[in-house]
Amino acid sequence: MAASLKDVAERAGVSIKTVSNVVNGTGRVGVATRARVEQVIVELGYRPNVSARSLRRGRSGVIALAVPEIANPYFAELAELVVKEAEAHGWTVLIDQTESDPDRERLVLQGIRSHLIDGLLFVPRRLTAEDFAARTDTTPMVLLGERLTKIADRVAIDSYAAARAATEHLIDLGRKRIASIGAGESEDAVTRGRFQGYRDALLDAGLRPSARLVVPRRRWRHQDGAEAVARLMSLSRRPDALFCSNDLLAHGALRALHDHGVEVPAEVAVVGIDDIAESRFSRPSLTSVAPDKQHIAETAVRLLADRLTSEQPTAPREFVAGFHLVVRESTAGDHEHG
Numbered sequence: 186m187a188a189s190l191k192d193v194a195e196r197a198g199v200s201i202k203t204v205s206n207v208v209n210g211t212g213r214v215g216v217a218t219r220a221r222v223e224q225v226i227v228e229l230g231y232r233p234n235v236s237a238r239s240l241r242r243g244r245s246g247v248i249a250l251a252v253p254e255i256a257n258p259y260f261a262e263l264a265e266l267v268v269k270e271a272e273a274h275g276w277t278v279l280i281d282q283t284e285s286d287p288d289r290e291r292l293v294l295q296g297i298r299s300h301l302i303d304g305l306l307f308v309p310r311r312l313t314a315e316d317f318a319a320r321t322d323t324t325p326m327v328l329l330g331e332r333l334t335k336i337a338d339r340v341a342i343d344s345y346a347a348a349r350a351a352t353e354h355l356i357d358l359g360r361k362r363i364a365s366i367g368a369g370e371s372e373d374a375v376t377r378g379r380f381q382g383y384r385d386a387l388l389d390a391g392l393r394p395s396a397r398l399v400v401p402r403r404r405w406r407h408q409d410g411a412e413a414v415a416r417l418m419s420l421s422r423r424p425d426a427l428f429c430s431n432d433l434l435a436h437g438a439l440r441a442l443h444d445h446g447v448e449v450p451a452e453v454a455v456v457g458i459d460d461i462a463e464s465r466f467s468r469p470s471l472t473s474v475a476p477d478k479q480h481i482a483e484t485a486v487r488l489l490a491d492r493l494t495s496e497q498p499t500a501p502r503e504f505v506a507g508f509h510l511v512v513r514e515s516t517a518g519d520h521e522h523g
Contacts, residue, residue, distance in 0.1 A: 188229035197225040208297060226297065227288050248304045248489060251281040251293045257405075257433065258461040259478075260308070263329075266482035267306060274490055276303075285404075287311040296322030304489040309333060310373055325492035327485050331374030332503070338488040340504045342476040344375050347508050348382030351456045351474050352428050354510055356390045358454055360426035362398060363387065366413040366438060367430025369401030376401075379430045379458070398424055405430055410437025418445050425453055432457040432464050435471055439515065455515040469514035477506045 190208075194201045199222060206214050207222045214222070225231075250267050252260040268278045279302060283289040290312050293305070304325040317334035328339040348368065355363050368380035380399075387394050397420060400413040410429060414437075417424055429435035435457030439449060447453050449469055457464065460475030484504050 188231040190231075192229055193222065193225050193231050196229065197222045209301065223289060223292055223297075227291060244303050244493075245301060246275060247277045247279055247302050248306065249279040249281055249293075249298055249302045250306045251283055251290075252308045253283055253285040253310050255280060255282050258463060259431065259459040262461065263478050263482060266478055267486060270482050270486040274486065283310070285310040287316075291316060294320055294322070296324055299324045304493055306485050306489060310375070325489060327488045327492070329481065329485055331378060333374060335501055338492070338502045340481050340485045340488065340506060342481070342506050342508050344378035345382040345385075347458055347474045347476070348379035348428065348430070349386045350382075350508075350510055351458060352383045352386035353390075354472070354512070354516065355426040355428060355454055355456060356386060356392070358426070358450075358516060360454055361392060362395070362422065362424045363392070363426040363428055364398040364400065364413075364417055364424035365428050365430070366400050366410055366417075367402045367405050367434045368428075369399055371401065376430070383428050402430075402434065405434050407433050407437035407440070410434035411441040412437075414438045414441035414445070418447070423453075427453060427455045429455065429457045432459040432461045432471060432473055435473070435515075436463060436467055439467060439469070439471065450514070450516050450518055460511055464511075464513070472513045472516040473511055474508050475511050476508045480506045 190201050190204050193204045197204065199218060203214060203218065204222055207219055248271060250264055252264065254260055255264070264280060271278045279298065281293060281298065283293060290309050293307060294309070294312065294316060299322050302324065306327050306329060308329045312333060314334050317336055320336070326337045328337050330341050331344060332339060352363060365380060365383045368376050368383060370380065371377050384394050398417070400416055402409040402413060410433065413434070427435070427438055429438055435455055438455055442449055442453055449455055456472045458474040460473040464471035464473045484506065488502065
């Protein structure tokens with residue numbers, strides 16, 4: 186027998202109204218309570234009753250965008266572009282945050298909001314191919330990110346190529362001891378791809394990768410970049426360049442280098458990925474790989490629209506958006522070009 190709202194409420198020790206608020210994304214629910222309810226939903230395999238949706242005029246006019254972190258400027262900028270594209274279709278966008286938690290990502294995948302939305306744009310970070318194979322929800326979905334499955338349309342940049350381009354830029358500057366902050370051996374496809382791009386660029390240039398110069402981070406935030414630099418500055422042979430897996434890490438690194446009295450780029454050159462707005466205005470301004478975020482948003486919304494209007498099922502499609510390197514002061518000194 187399928188689990189009900191009451192079953193979830195009893196197991197979680199909360200009211201039915203609280204469970205409803207968690208499922209519908211309404212009301213005010215504490216972080217700990219929300220986490221407990223979501224865990225019980227996973228344990229009981231609860232699925233919302235979609236009968237109310239079937240009685241409507243066919244569509245809700247709402248799509249969802251599920252991202253790891255709303256506070257991350259890359260996802261905030263991407264969300265803004267998605268909202269603008271969705272408006273052209275008359276859609277409202279529901280923003281969901283998973284915090285890269287695998288249980289929360291599974292809830293999104295299995296349709297915890299399916300009774301509210303017509304389609305889903307999803308940036309998964311911790312899910313596996315097995316998770317996607319077990320999906321039972323039929324809400325049209327477009328993935329934004331690395332290839333994890335062939336069951337859905339996908340739009341992404343090539344993380345391997347982006348990391349390789351960033352590292353090759355540092356090599357072209359004559360840097361020999363290039364550290365990696367953020368990327369490392371990982372089950373996360375983005376992290377793994379960026380580490381492999383960094384590593385292969387070094388090997389192809391005849392440079393031997395050093396484990397001492399690789400500082401993996403589970404989260405890619407300012408503080409993580411600063412902490413990584415503190416560790417690297419303690420080495421007897423310090424790096425002369427930093428490849429950072431995103432711009433937040435790079436900005437944290439820039440601050441820490443300043444605090445350690447290290448001149449950028451004279452002593453250490455720094456490059457990131459994402460080209461967030463902050464990178465143009467930091468001091469020094471940050472060299473960064475710029476994904477074509479506009480193209481990603483346009484393509485993702487178009488693919489979802491196609492799925493919602495097509496009467497015949499078609500094979501999943503895959504689009505790889507372009508990127509380019511924007512060279513700024515953190516690698517070129519006062520000479521900047523994009």
